[in-house]
Amino acid sequence: MNEPQMNTEAPLLAAKGICKFFGAVTALRDVDLELWPGEVLGVVGDNGAGKSTLMKVLSGLHPQSEGTLIFDGKPVSFASPREARDLGIEMVYQDLALAGNMNIAENIYLGREPTRKVLGGALTLFDHRTGIRMAKKHLENLRIHVKSVEQKVEELSGGQRQAVAIARSIAFDARLVIMDEPTAALAVKEVGKVLDLIVDLKKRGISVVIISHRMDDIFYVCDRVMALYHGSNFAEARLKDTSRGEVIGWIMGTKEKVESVAHDRVS
Amino acid sequence: MTASPENSGIESPESMQKLPLGVRLIPFFDRYGILIVIVAMGAVMWALQPDVFLSWRNITNIFKQTAANGMLSIGMFVVILTAGIDLSVGSVLALGMMTLAVSNAAGVPWPVALALSPMMGLAAGFVNGIGITKLRMPHPFIMTLGMLFMARGLANLISGGVPYSGLPDPIRFLGSARIYLGEFDGTRINLPVVFLFTILVYFLFWILLEHTVFGRRVYAIGGNPEAARVSGINVDRTLIIVYAICGFMAGIAGLIMAGRTNSGFPNAGTGMELEAIAAVIIGGASFFGGRGQVLGIFGGVLIMGLIKNGLNLNNVSTFWQQILIGAIIVLAVFIDVLRRDLGTRH
Numbered sequence: 001m002n003e004p005q006m007n008t009e010a011p012l013l014a015a016k017g018i019c020k021f022f023g024a025v026t027a028l029r030d031v032d033l034e035l036w037p038g039e040v041l042g043v044v045g046d047n048g049a050g051k052s053t054l055m056k057v058l059s060g061l062h063p064q065s066e067g068t069l070i071f072d073g074k075p076v077s078f079a080s081p082r083e084a085r086d087l088g089i090e091m092v093y094q095d096l097a098l099a100g101n102m103n104i105a106e107n108i109y110l111g112r113e114p115t116r117k118v119l120g121g122a123l124t125l126f127d128h129r130t131g132i133r134m135a136k137k138h139l140e141n142l143r144i145h146v147k148s149v150e151q152k153v154e155e156l157s158g159g160q161r162q163a164v165a166i167a168r169s170i171a172f173d174a175r176l177v178i179m180d181e182p183t184a185a186l187a188v189k190e191v192g193k194v195l196d197l198i199v200d201l202k203k204r205g206i207s208v209v210i211i212s213h214r215m216d217d218i219f220y221v222c223d224r225v226m227a228l229y230h231g232s233n234f235a236e237a238r239l240k241d242t243s244r245g246e247v248i249g250w251i252m253g254t255k256e257k258v259e260s261v262a263h264d265r266v267s
Numbered sequence: 268m269t270a271s272p273e274n275s276g277i278e279s280p281e282s283m284q285k286l287p288l289g290v291r292l293i294p295f296f297d298r299y300g301i302l303i304v305i306v307a308m309g310a311v312m313w314a315l316q317p318d319v320f321l322s323w324r325n326i327t328n329i330f331k332q333t334a335a336n337g338m339l340s341i342g343m344f345v346v347i348l349t350a351g352i353d354l355s356v357g358s359v360l361a362l363g364m365m366t367l368a369v370s371n372a373a374g375v376p377w378p379v380a381l382a383l384s385p386m387m388g389l390a391a392g393f394v395n396g397i398g399i400t401k402l403r404m405p406h407p408f409i410m411t412l413g414m415l416f417m418a419r420g421l422a423n424l425i426s427g428g429v430p431y432s433g434l435p436d437p438i439r440f441l442g443s444a445r446i447y448l449g450e451f452d453g454t455r456i457n458l459p460v461v462f463l464f465t466i467l468v469y470f471l472f473w474i475l476l477e478h479t480v481f482g483r484r485v486y487a488i489g490g491n492p493e494a495a496r497v498s499g500i501n502v503d504r505t506l507i508i509v510y511a512i513c514g515f516m517a518g519i520a521g522l523i524m525a526g527r528t529n530s531g532f533p534n535a536g537t538g539m540e541l542e543a544i545a546a547v548i549i550g551g552a553s554f555f556g557g558r559g560q561v562l563g564i565f566g567g568v569l570i571m572g573l574i575k576n577g578l579n580l581n582n583v584s585t586f587w588q589q590i591l592i593g594a595i596i597v598l599a600v601f602i603d604v605l606r607r608d609l610g611t612r613h
Binding site for chain 1: 474479480482483484486487489490491494497498499500557558
């Protein structure tokens, strides 16, 4: 299953032999993952298969117990999400990780706030106006429409929040965005808009890793899909070489076609 | 894989034009509600005591009496913004005050003695912050409850449990000095220094919370600590600074109270942590963090001061003051609950 892809380039990110132990529990065992520039990779697996743990390793939230990460041809290790982010690896969390009491602009630049100096450089202030201007431009650029970037995030719909979370992830030269169930909490009519936004990232040359339970999402945005089962690599394929039935089989730990089950799962 | 870029936007929900009047008035009351309450209270008190209440002497008295609570409350506000609580501020006030009084009596030069009160407060707040973050206390309540006892005990220990009176003028300056403005209608008009100081402190806290990166991060931590953490904000360090600020302000309150009473007494500030929390809640801050404005807290402090002053002027017993303040706390939070219901039901 590990056929070489796009031989002309090196992968943007390669994870080799990743293991993650939590006490006596083995969450990940010898997991390999490769991601190419501008590629959208879907990661599937049942609950507890290790998807979220793997994403947290890649984004620097939980350092791996064993194994190596190679980003842009160089071995890297992350002590915190900030170090991963400095390299251009961003994560969009399932619970969105936005502060509802703050406005859209402040959320987009949280942790990387624009500032201005006053009193001859003696005092550094948060620059509300620049933040608002930058956020407006950034969202327009992504064709995300909100009433105002000064709206509080808690006033937004689920889809708008997801859009803000994604906009936030690519506000500063992101090269890889990891998304954990980006459509799980959304109303049906908002799912398509978020998926189109992901396709838009790909067009900008940003690589995306997306965890999703929804086959519709996987088959709409991904180039390739890989399955984890009980914390290990189970299978992977380019999207054009597989089918929904097969991928659902992988999630359940079988490589046989399970069309009937597929119809039960994807209504 | 066909995505039309033109449609990839996320649109805002239906326009907000046709909201009921109650909902549209929410921002107005959020901004001016507390001002309306203060004016209404002032009007009632003026009607009851027309000769005394609006006299210059009484007005400046209110500010002198509320200044210490004002210092505690603004520090408490920063802590409550992070969804925390600091129960130790009353004891820390006493610790700062006694350190100042004892060291002064021991012959320490006044500039050092003066600085010792806020410095002791800063140290106590720093210890609170370390306990909450690095010792991983399950809730700030626990750590600051411990500090409440430790600081009170220490204040008693260093003073032998007895008051010290008589402080030099420079130390008393902040708490008791007045600026002579002139004579109007035969009365001498003086402006207490502590009034100007309170205004200055609240202005500086407004700058800190609304216009610095640190302040915005305090709000973010109160809104969603996880979001703050994954955004690369050093949450522990920010919290330590927040509790240190709160302790520092308690030390300033100790300095002001020492100046006003010309003494240090080890049971000073008993119960004042609850008054500070009350002022912050009445001032519109949310106990769940991330919500509230500096100006609102100023209003909360003023309301507390007006209640006490008004009831004192009308010879109402302090027991009624307690009942009234308790009722106002419940009412203020209930109004907030109603407001939120109204705000989320559209």
